[in-house]
Amino acid sequence: MFAYIVRRLLYAPLILLGVNLLTFALFFVVNTPEDMARMQLGAKRVTPEAIERWKVERGYDKPLLFNGAASGAASLTDTIFFDKSLRMFAFDFGRADDGRDIATEIRTRMGPSLAIAVPTFILGLFVTVSFALLLVFFRGSYLDFQGVVLCVAMMSISGLFYIIGGQWLVSKVWHLVPISGYGGGLDASRFLVLPVVIGVIAGLGGSARWYRTIFLEEAGKDYVRTARAKGLSELQALFRHVLKNGMIPILTGVVVVIPSLFMGSLISESFFGIPGLGSYTIDAINAQDFPVVRAMVFIGSLLYILGLILTDLSYTLVDPRVKLE
């Protein structure tokens, strides 16, 4: 298993290099720095000097991949690819277009993102699993049917409507919590309740239906029938056997998103005005702040790869029969 993990860890930089090459191609080859400068400077009749100055300010005045003018190793390192893409492996993200250091910004914004993403994740898992288990307990009945219909209907509503509707009902009509904003310390909870609850509700339909099929499959297996035949009540059978074994695919399925919780949620953060990484990304997209988007792509892929490795590990942890090779 140790060898397997080492191999996976060695594979990770290779994937990240691929990600980097792809973003590099997107950001610098499809559109040259000149195009970008012309767009950022706006006016149709920009002077070549203005473009040159813009490029020098941001360090785009170098060759893309190979610097023929420099000698030795510098011909590879004194390039845009090395400066802008490879430096990210050392978590050196450079500066955003507004001059702020991206790494510092990410560190300060991680907290609010986690404050909304972690409760949504844990509460959401708990609520959906409970709901799915409830449907399985009443399986084949009218309640089960209605529950599945409800799930499909909830799946068919865009997440935007949950947020808009929730803000309107809870904040505007009932005046229970502020519509948006964020505060430090305990004060933050006031602002976090609504996004978390809406996040849980918005994700309920799809996951609950999926979990229900997993539990149903488990509940039909022979060992559960044996347990019932031995005299276990339906509740005992559900909680001791079905829940335990059904959680294996569920947990291993959700492990992959755990590291990505750092990234926060794009939509709800910007709707609720929470200064996390999600709203940072959205702002960067709207302001066409490419260094920030590049940095977020890199971090996002890094966390996803971490999630994949964790998924593999979690298989062996929850199910001792699985052996990684």
Add this chain to the structure above:
Amino acid sequence: MIDVQPVFLWTDLLLFGLIACIVLAAWRARRSEPMRAAWRRVGESTVGMTSLTILVLFLVVGLLDSLHYRPYLPPAKDGKVTADRGPLSTEVRSALDALAEPLRSRTEKTYSAPLAYVLFAKQTIEKSDGTQQREFPRLKFGGAGLQYPEEDHTGDVLGRIGLGLALAAGAWCLLAGGLVQVVAMSRKVPFGAAWRAVWRGKGGLAWRAVLVTLGLVFLLAGPVAVLAGEYHVFGTDKVGQDVLFLTLKSIRTALVIGTLTTLVTLPLAVALGIMAGYMGGWVDDVIQYVYTVLNSIPGVLLIAAAVLMMQVVIDTHPHWFETAAERADARLLALCLILGMTSWTGLCRLLRGETLKLRELEYVQAARAFGVSTARILSRHVLPNLMHLVLIALVMDFSGLVLAEAVLSYVGIGVDPNTVSFGTMINAARMELAREPMVWWSLMSAFIFMFVLVLAANLFADVVRDAFDPRAS
């Protein structure tokens, strides 16, 4: 004879190409017994036929909106021009625009509530005697025929609803009669017997579900259609456009995104998936590496990066596009491609796994032993056995893509701001709930249409998956 020049946008061609593919596939499926059996299972399911009916209705609206043309402007009046028609208009219209011409052209000044005859906001109006007064001004078009709106409005609306219901009932009877007649002729039974069989849901496809769904849709659409002749049934938006019209226009965008996205990347996913699964070795390694890389970039960010870059390309090459509609269409198609780039990996992995299994089956090994070429094995033995997965992926992805479009347009990386879509509608309507008094109608009509479309797609996808997936039963 209306003198127009047809315009074929890329998405139009692809959409009609898709319809042609479906017809062709249906033709081929008739010959294959398992395919016929699977489709019969879909046809016998009440849910399947109900959702299919709804989807077909949406498709009709979307296709009408895909027949584009450019009208000629009226000839110049100064007498110098001898041609009998003027230059081409730069505005691209569709058959739907022509059918709903009153809805398109009758724009008010600003917001007005559904079925209203006055504007939503008070304005200062100068009276004929010179005094000024703040009141709700009458709409230019909504309820313009009413002479005494205070007294006549309710009666007029109710009368139109009644007329609409009557027309709907009549139309439904005609349609139902025609449909039952077709059933009767195909089964060679008298009309009455066919009617009873359909109504009791006996034998064959679930025609009763189709008729009931159509009946309900007609009962809703009839009054709306009659009312739309005089009023703005779903009100008007900020710049006075009819919300019902905007919602109908959104359908095409949703359909294009939902279907073309999977379609344009389908060849890639199928080819790479089969290659990786069948050939193995370094080919497999390379393909797996490519889709792991694509997969590991968070979807929204990859889309954002690609859309931002594409926007720069479009902005720096304005001469590529003759009209604004063509530019918007290029962006829509590019969005489909980009969305497809992030979603083909799932299907590719699925096909790779299935091909790995198929490769080891006896009949494939036998074919190989007989010296059948690889290309022939793939096309005759492997590909047909993967088609059900492709079909399931196509229908399962649809609803997710329609929902994704709304979110992306909100983030600002979706369709062109000039393209009407559910996303742009929601985005524009977002701040309207905060107004006092509240403007709710744009959001509501976008919600209703989007919900019905996605719900129908979800239900249909479930039925198709159950019918085609051999493991499901």
